[in-house]
Structures are given as C-alpha cells and as structure tokens.
Amino acid sequence: MNRDVLGGIILFSYYLVVCVIVPVPLKYWTRVPPEIIRKVQHIGYSLSVFLLLNLFSTWYWALSASAVLVVVAYPTLALIERTRWYRRAFADRAQSGGEFRRSLLMVQATFGLLIVVLWGLMGIRWAPVVGVAVTGWGFGDAAAALVGKAWGRRRVLLRWVDHAKTYEGTAAMAAFAAAAFFLTLFFYVGLPWASSLAIAVIVAPICAIVELVTRGGYDTFTVPIVAALAIAPLVGLFSAAGH
Numbered sequence: 001m002n003r004d005v006l007g008g009i010i011l012f013s014y015y016l017v018v019c020v021i022v023p024v025p026l027k028y029w030t031r032v033p034p035e036i037i038r039k040v041q042h043i044g045y046s047l048s049v050f051l052l053l054n055l056f057s058t059w060y061w062a063l064s065a066s067a068v069l070v071v072v073a074y075p076t077l078a079l080i081e082r083t084r085w086y087r088r089a090f091a092d093r094a095q096s097g098g099e100f101r102r103s104l105l106m107v108q109a110t111f112g113l114l115i116v117v118l119w120g121l122m123g124i125r126w127a128p129v130v131g132v133a134v135t136g137w138g139f140g141d142a143a144a145a146l147v148g149k150a151w152g153r154r155r156v157l158l159r160w161v162d163h164a165k166t167y168e169g170t171a172a173m174a175a176f177a178a179a180a181f182f183l184t185l186f187f188y189v190g191l192p193w194a195s196s197l198a199i200a201v202i203v204a205p206i207c208a209i210v211e212l213v214t215r216g217g218y219d220t221f222t223v224p225i226v227a228a229l230a231i232a233p234l235v236g237l238f239s240a241a242g243h
Contacts, residue, residue, distance in 0.1 A: 170208050182200040
C-alpha cells in the first residue's frame with residue numbers, strides 16, 4: 001500500500017511539472033512557439049506511462065491512480081479555463097478551452113485499456129509492451145506535427161485523409177516511431193537488437209498510416225492500440241524463436 005500511495009504522489013507531481021511548472025513559464029516569458037510547447041507536453045504525457053508501469057504493485061493500482069488523476073484534474077481544468085490567465089498561460093488550441101481536458105481523458109483511457117489487457121489479462125510479462133506502444137505514439141506523433149508544420153510541402157490529397165497532413169510529416173512519424181520502438185524494445189523489454197530493429201521496422205509504417213487516416217485527434221487512441229496489437233504477437237514470435 002505504501003508503495004502505491006507513493007506512486008500516486010509521484011504521478012501527480014510529474015503531471016504538475018509537465019502540465020504547469022514547465023510549460024507555463026515557457027508560454028509567459030519566452031518566444032517558444034505554442035506548438036512546440038504542446039508537443040513537449042505531449043511527449044511528457046506519453047512518458048508518464050512508465051510511472052504507471054513501474055511505480056505500482058499491481059495493474060489495478062496503476063489503473064486506480066490514472067482514474068484518480070482524471071477525477072482531480074478534469075474539473076480543475078474546467079474551472080481554470082474560465083479565467084483570463086488560462087489563455088495567457090496555456091497553449092490550448094481550442095478557442096474556448098477544453099483541449100487539455102479532452103487529451104487527459106483520451107490519454108488516460110488509452111493507458112487504462114492497454115494496462116487492463118496487456119498487464120491485467122495477459123500478465124505482468126506483457127506489461128512492457130504498453131510502454132513500447134505508447135512511446136512510439138508519443139514521439140512519432142510529435143514529430144509528425146512539428147515536421148509537417150515546419151517543413152511539410154506536399155500535402156496528402158487523398159479523400160480519406162485530413163488534407164492538413166503532409167508526406168514529410170508522415171515520414172517523420174514513421175522514423176521517430178521506429179526509433180522509439182527500437183530503443184524501448186531493446187532497453188526496456190530486453191529483446192536482442194536485431195529483433196528490436198525488425199519489429200520497429202515492421203510496426204512503425206503501420207502506425208504512420210494509422211495516424212495519417214485518423215481524424216479528429218483520435219490518433220491518441222488508435223495509434224497506441226494498433227501498435228500494441230502489432231507488437232505483442234511479434235514479441236511473442238521473436239521470443240519463441242530465440243531471437
């Protein structure tokens with residue numbers, strides 16, 4: 001119990017740093033573009049999954065901590081969104097606020113689903129796959145947005161794709177997701193480098209396509225879920241083969 005309470009305190013402290021202590025001064029006192037601030041936060045959200053996976057004794061304590069975070073943070077955000085200070089201090093793209101609340105719900109719901117299935121139902125051995133899937137999404141999606149906005153010149157003009165997306169952004173998504181998959185599979189899961197590289201090369205383009213065709217910001221949900229569905233059987237296959 002003491003371990004799980006401490007884990008909850010660390011989780012809340014981490015989100016306070018990622019959501020307030022770091023981004024607010026950047027927005028107030030620097031000329032860092034809001035999109036960069038948002039994506040720094042985005043990567044911070046994704047990395048928080050490792051706190052859930054490593055600070056708690058069981059999957060249901062991790063899930064409970066995630067739920068309590070939502071219960072506390074969601075109404076708090078709803079209150080401060082009504083203030084003038086919120087618009088000056090936070091890089092929220094929604095005109096009337098609400099983007100952070102929506103992201104909070106989607107991120108924690110995604111984490112919760114992955115934790116229940118891969119850790120709760122399949123067992124602790126599969127829990128690291130949650131971290132791999134989420135990290136690939138976090139770094140890949142951030143790269144897609146930043147590269148697409150800064151250097152994207154060729155828009156993907158397909159009927160089923162958001163026309164704001166570019167080939168350059170999609171390529172960045174695949175490259176950074178592949179790097180994140182490789183590093184987490186090798187260092188966190190403990191697979192050999194060749195197996196880690198093979199899985200990264202297979203799964204990253206799939207995730208890039210999923211991000212490309214997902215509209216309305218729901219790639220927060222679709223990309224990690226698809227990544228986990230692809231990575232888990234490949235990890236099992238390469239592990240069984242002894243690679």
